[in-house]
Amino acid sequence: MTDLSTLKSECAGAIEAATDLAALEVARVAALGKKGKVTGLLKTLGGLPEGERREFGARINTLKDELEELIAARRAAIEAKDLDARLAFERADVTLSPRPEQTGALHPITRTIAEICNLFAQMGFKVAEGPHIEDDALNFTALNMPPDHPARQMQDTFYLEGMGSGVEGMGSETGQSDPEPPAQNPKPYVLRTHTSPVQVRAMLKEKPPLRVLAPGRVFRCDSDQTHAPMFHQVEGLVVDEATHMGHLKGTLADFMRAYFNAPNLKLRFRPSYFPFTEPSAEVDIGCDRSDGGLKICEGEDWLEVLGCGMVHPKVLQNCGVDPARYQGYAFGMGVERLAMLKYGIPDLRTFFEADLRWLRHYGFSVLDQ
Numbered sequence: 001m002t003d004l005s006t007l008k009s010e011c012a013g014a015i016e017a018a019t020d021l022a023a024l025e026v027a028r029v030a031a032l033g034k035k036g037k038v039t040g041l042l043k044t045l046g047g048l049p050e051g052e053r054r055e056f057g058a059r060i061n062t063l064k065d066e067l068e069e070l071i072a073a074r075r076a077a078i079e080a081k082d083l084d085a086r087l088a089f090e091r092a093d094v095t096l097s098p099r100p101e102q103t104g105a106l107h108p109i110t111r112t113i114a115e116i117c118n119l120f121a122q123m124g125f126k127v128a129e130g131p132h133i134e135d136d137a138l139n140f141t142a143l144n145m146p147p148d149h150p151a152r153q154m155q156d157t158f159y160l161e162g163m164g165s166g167v168e169g170m171g172s173e174t175g176q177s178d179p180e181p182p183a184q185n186p187k188p189y190v191l192r193t194h195t196s197p198v199q200v201r202a203m204l205k206e207k208p209p210l211r212v213l214a215p216g217r218v219f220r221c222d223s224d225q226t227h228a229p230m231f232h233q234v235e236g237l238v239v240d241e242a243t244h245m246g247h248l249k250g251t252l253a254d255f256m257r258a259y260f261n262a263p264n265l266k267l268r269f270r271p272s273y274f275p276f277t278e279p280s281a282e283v284d285i286g287c288d289r290s291d292g293g294l295k296i297c298e299g300e301d302w303l304e305v306l307g308c309g310m311v312h313p314k315v316l317q318n319c320g321v322d323p324a325r326y327q328g329y330a331f332g333m334g335v336e337r338l339a340m341l342k343y344g345i346p347d348l349r350t351f352f353e354a355d356l357r358w359l360r361h362y363g364f365s366v367l368d369q
């Protein structure tokens with residue numbers, strides 16, 4: 001009869017000697033595989049006398065169990081060793097900068113728009129966008145500025161020649177009596193002069209309640225020290241069933257104080273006129289000009305920062321919102337102005353000169369909070 005303890009030490013030796021999973025598998029098959037030594041022994045059981053068979057069978061099974069345990073322990077040891085080796089080899093140095101090669105910077109406008117959006121997002125506004133080339137009907141008519149409305153003159157519009165007709169159901173009459181462009185060549189498309197048409201788009205697209213913020217580029221045919229033909233605005237719109245001027249004031253005060261990081265910043269709402277709001281107001285913030293410079297929040301002076309008001313019932317109606325049931329407020333602010341005030345940038349024109357030295361000075365790291 002085979003000496004089981006010799007067999008056991010033979011098989012165990014092969015298992016212990018295995019240094020990787022492939023060698024361990026060879027040792028396992030040699031002992032416990034179909035043609036393995038232990039399996040071979042089991043096949044001899046049938047030839048043994050009745051009395052020995054039971055006892056020998058039990059010993060072989062015990063041996064099988066022991067070898068299986070040894071194999072499992074060896075496998076665990078090999079896997080642990082492999083993992084250690086990988087961890088040592090693949091180790092990452094977390095102290096290294098993830099972008100050591102970064103040399104670019106965020107433009108202050110990009111940064112300011114992100115800041116504004118973040119603050120309003122905390123108040124439940126969602127960001128919406130509209131096209132730069134806008135239908136005259138949405139840029140003006142829907143906002144209560146029909147073609148002959150004098151307020152159109154306030155915005156030096158870039159008209160686009162030779163583009164298709166207006167948006168369906170709106171502005172079919174656009175351009176007919178407008179002094180600019182001539183009647184025989186209506187030009188229903190403009191470079192949008194403000195972000196207010198995004199309010200119209202928002203109302204046409206979704207039913208109230210609405211809380212929308214629309215940042216983006218706008219264009220006016222105007223260029224001097226304080227005006228650029230392209231600049232940026234952020235428009236806000238809230239429409240709901242019990243919206244009033246108090247909500248508008250609270251929202252803008254919270255925003256301005258958070259944006260300028262000045263909890264005591266003073267705000268003044270001055271009556272004004274916009275065709276798309278009634279009543280309308282311009283908002284000034286407190287500042288100090290006494291030493292020739294400009295400091296936000298201190299002193300007795302005022303600085304205008306934005307326009308706002310309750311959405312005109314005609315605008316709601318033009319956009320399919322029932323003015324008997326809903327009211328809304330809206331506001332529009334210039335991004336360059338807010339960036340200049342916060343970051344002490346003195347000249348509007350420098351924003352778009354693409355001067356690398358300027359950008360290195362006023363730009364922001366993408367990793368800045």
Ligand code: DAH
Binds near residue numbers: 235274276307330332
């Ligand atoms: N669209 C105006 C402009 O460009 C700014 C503005 C004023 C927007 C009042 C508004 C508003 O939504 O209520 O001058």
